[in-house]
Amino acid sequence: MLRNLILGLSLISIVACAAKPRVDLEQEGLQLKPTTQHGVIVKEVANLLENFSYKRVSMNDSISNIIFNNIVEGLDQGRNYLLQSDIDDFQQFKNNFGQDFKQGDLSSAFYMFNKYSDRYLQCLNYALEQVDAHHDFSKDETYNSFREKLPWFKSDAELKDQWRKRVKYDLLNLKLTAGDSVKLDLAKNKETLRNRYKNLISQASKANANDAFQIIMTAFTAAVDPHTNYYNPSFAQAFNESMSNTLEGIGAQLQMENEMVTIKMIIAGGPAFKDKTLQINDRIVAVAQGDGEFEDIIGWRLDAAVAKIKGKKGTVVRLKVLPAGAELSTAPKIVRLTREKIVLEEESAKREIKTIKGEDGKNYRVGIINLPKFYIDFDAVRRGDQNYKSTTRDVRLLLDSLKQDGVDAVLMDLRHNGGGSLQEAIELTGLFIDKGPVVQVRDTRNRVQVDSDQESGVSWDGPFGVIINRFSASASEIFAGAIQDYGRGIILGSTSYGKGTVQNAVDMSRFISATNKLLIKASGEKDADTPNGAPEFGQINITMGKFYRVTGSSTQHKGVEPDVTFPTQYSAEKFGESSEPSALPWDQIKPSTFSKISDLTSINAQLNQIHTKRMQKSPAYTFLLEDIAEFNKVDAMPSVSLNESKLKAERETNRLKNRDRINKQLAFLGLPLWKEGQPQPKFDYDFVLEESANVLIDYIRLNKK
Template sequence: MLRNLILGLSLISVVACGAKPRVDLAEENLQLRPTTQHEVIAKEVANLLENFSYKRVPMNDSISNIVFNNLLEGLDQGKNYLLKSDVEDFQQFKNNFSQDFKAGDLSGAFYIFNKYSDRYLQCLNYALEQVDAKHDFTTEETYTSFREKLDWFTSDAELKDQWRKRVKYDLLNLKLTGADSAKMDLEKHKETLRNRYKNLISQATKTNANDAFQVIMTSFTDAVDPHTTYYNPSFAQAFNESMSNTLEGIGAQLQMENEMVTIKQIIAGGPAFKDKTLQINDRIVAVAQGNGEFVDIIGWRLDAAVAKIKGKKGTVVRLKILPAGAELSTAPKIVTLTREKIVLEEESAKREIKVIKGEDGKNYKVGIINLPKFYIDFDAVRRGDQNYKSTTRDVRLLLDSLKKDGVDAVLMDLRNNGGGSLQEAIELTGLFIDKGPVVQVRDTRNRVQVDSDQDSGVAWDGPFGVMINRFSASASEIFAGAIQDYGRGVVLGSTSYGKGTVQNAVDMSRFISATNKLLIKASGEKDTDTPNGAPEFGQINITMGKFYRVTGSSTQHKGVIPDLSFPTQYSAEKFGESSEPSALPWDQIKPSTFVKVSDLKGITSELNKIHEARMTKSPAYTFLLEDIEEFNKVDSIPSVSLNEVKLKAEREKNRIKNRDRVNKQLSFLGLPAWKEGQPQPKLEYDFVLEESANVLTDYIRLHKK
């Protein structure tokens, strides 16, 4: 049943990227070519997407154009490798990609991949030559690393000039970044850079047909739906391991963006989560083991970078971090973490109590439950274990303990909760409502199933609030939406992610016919990269359903809009489902029959007025607005000065600005100032949580009236 599916925001540690008659790859003297297995799989995936997925997208010119653009963006998003003439040459495949895949023809896609690979190696070899060239750090010129909004290079000379500037910037950056490199001379920096480029070249030469096939298939599935993904055997095994019980490392899911390893999810309970320094979209530019030297990982293959970052429990890793939204001229900060064994089943709900002084001068106890995911031990359930672990069971116990402690209100914190078990989202809602529908699910045949809470009674009937943000997704949105629709509590924060779809993970061997399996075997193209235990033909995570609130409104695309909103730097245009071009649209079906607990429109209107008045006097609110403004300041086409004096002055200005800002916040919290020579102190103050608790005290007073 759909009810028992695992749902969630799928942020996977893979490269995020993405005809005419068959091209003779042999004539082009290109290195990589598709195997018979690749061709069979491409054909079957096209059939699944066209005939069995929720979207059922026809393989036509329109979808082919999107696949083409995805592939180009996935390979060279920053436009640093390909020439305009290359892209014009590729146009011959633009309108036929999906039709070719349907026919099992991958020659056009591999032609593009191989051309890109050639350009990539040419650029890196030229960069290696430029390391020993003379660079004048007194001239007035700038370097633009991310050229997505600019045109492709029109000549080889333009491309080479870009890479001359790249090498010059890398050398200058090594001179100016961190105390450990400031003591080194230019020759030492050159040696560091030579090793970096040699390593990138070495990694590039190890790229194989399976790597190319994964990039190509991702560009294909992303064109249909952002949550439908094909994984080749090794990627499938990595995905399934990430969904299993334990991980060892820092507790973050990583993705490659513009040649930088980027944090895309922080796993609750892990070292990164506990440290609270790392943020989503921070970029890891270098890694050091313990007290060892930093190794630059810019441009590395993701799997190679991850191998440096992961490690055994108890070992220390240091990371150089370029914060999310920060310009290239910003000096990286250093974060030290001790790796742990992360037991995902133990990402349990936790509680705390805050005593808040209300506007009426009285003290109120607000119980806060932090829920990082919607979890359930399915194995224990299948074994018939009566004491299986689940979100609802844990939260019920926490509510009981909060009631014993005499709390006046409860606040459920679902920020950054990417989802989990649909069953748990339904049952958790039942702790706050007395029976009734919670969510509706429409399948590929347009059949609608209404999933309801069947248990009488509630575990908490007092004032209640739910906190969400842009990274609250799927099951979180189902819960928050139901609480809002029933009028059972106030939803606070920022608009949620907008993932209103459900995926099935399916082993591709189910769709490969016996004839095609024999054909693959007869080809003699043995796949030596398939890990033991991995799905032989990979797997596809395919969208098979869509969620709707009890009002009939979809959670897809629009997400859940809070009753009381906080400003956020994560805009809908750049983050969340609405930023995905291939996302399914918002729509509506018939509402379920349900009885509202109360109508909170009047109260929420009053809450907003009180909140806004309080914010005009809040230094913390000012800090939040400044953070958002700074985050969104980055130019649409960011560039950095290659004049040493100017870049050094700019970095010093940013350093002083950051110190002053941190000290203002420390002063507000009554803490000692951050002095020169000391490591940057951690600011644990959670303004959104504190103000949400304040809002609940307002809610208590208004509710009594």
């Protein structure tokens, strides 16, 4: 699965930390210190990463510098708390993290965490003071909370001025948006904001050594590769539960970015998936239970915010959401969802049939198979259940039913499919090819194993296409890559994620010696909060191998490039494996022996020409480009006006612009227009899916010629 989508920590901003020549935390008078257990674990993890992982990274100056950058970015991604003098102070640790961790020394890491925590509390306490200060909302000045590319504050005065503006913006924002439609008075808004800051102070004050340690280890493992993770006992249990077949909530994986809870993945089959209102990178700024009052969650710890968003099956949660790419001046949209129990059945492969009129005037039937993940019921397999559930079994049945319904082509939709069972990816490929190698795996000793489909025959030999996007990863890339390499079908969409590595989950207790276990016990510092059944010393998910296509090309970093491309808002610079500084590089090995089914090079060129001409004439294509442009505005987030009349006018302009755009889409689909005073209508039109089906029809026509 994709990195950091299931778990993240905190308000203390998915932080990270490291080490220097030993710091005396007692002398510094700072509040949090590492335990003996923490020191033992970081030492063993360093040994594992240096000697047994696929990458085998030396704990030298180079890795130390990467850890340093992870720490600084993680602690203060928006550059709203630390001063340049703090960054200068931290420079003394820059080259020492690797060696410190090998020695079990976390003192400098905790020093950095504590320094940030102190600054954080200072800023919030100053913000509390500013709530009751006089603010002139007729004055022309601006506020920018996204300061990643701006210099660090040079002085305490600069920092305080930023926080004065933040409080002013928060008050102005409450005035313009509080109560959805009713403007509350200034006293009420001040009370709301005061409670927000008090709550943030309370949460930050409860941070403990285990929180700091998890953050440190996240920075450490991220410096090695994006899919190697250490989880402390509590996090390990939460991670393993999240990988099970059931969970209750809205069906979205969340991460903290710039103090806002940000949607990073929408789980197939869940309420968010079915509702289709929430999108990747939307930011949740407030939560309400049922029809109750909204509770502001900006800046909360992620676990605390998730606790508000999750809930029992059948209960309602309302979310105030700032859309991905929307400016801070945009009024949040309200999303109402009924929580559900999300089970494997709802993530199973599903089918539908679309009737498409080709350019020759004939009607064609295209079977669509939506596959959210590669799944298999391992428990049923272990029990010897002959009717165990799996991706390949389900898809085989769907293909049989589509053949009975007389479809002309089949389209497999793997968008947002983050992977799953490797064996299922291999066996699913076998439904479309007649025996042969599917994927190669190289291990830490450079041994290469070729995994093949061993079953004769195919379930579908007609026209076939596969849709992928930037969030199609791992097993999805193995399947799509094999279909492409064999020339078995057309790959459509946008370049996939690029995750070509294999991870093993290992209980850290296997590496803690009896002597160290006694040392931890004797220290009296053993974590008393370890949940029942959780790994006592946590768990490491460590990269132990790498995938390669039958051609010898790795799926790592580059992903699978489609034959017929669609524009996407998810750029390689910001999304996917290639956006990760520590990602393993692309490389290649010897190709395996396989026989191509056909060479589609010439026909793909023709398909692209027809596809491009059709898109240029399509209003839906124009809407797609507009969506991409709006989404990418976040890359150049402008400052927000703190002048009330200007901000109000800007929001009204954005509101009318949004309504006009939606009405253009409704008119295109022949649906009633959105009138003033009505709730925003929902409509389900998937341009990429529709056009992909058109491309398959083009493929059929060209083949006949």
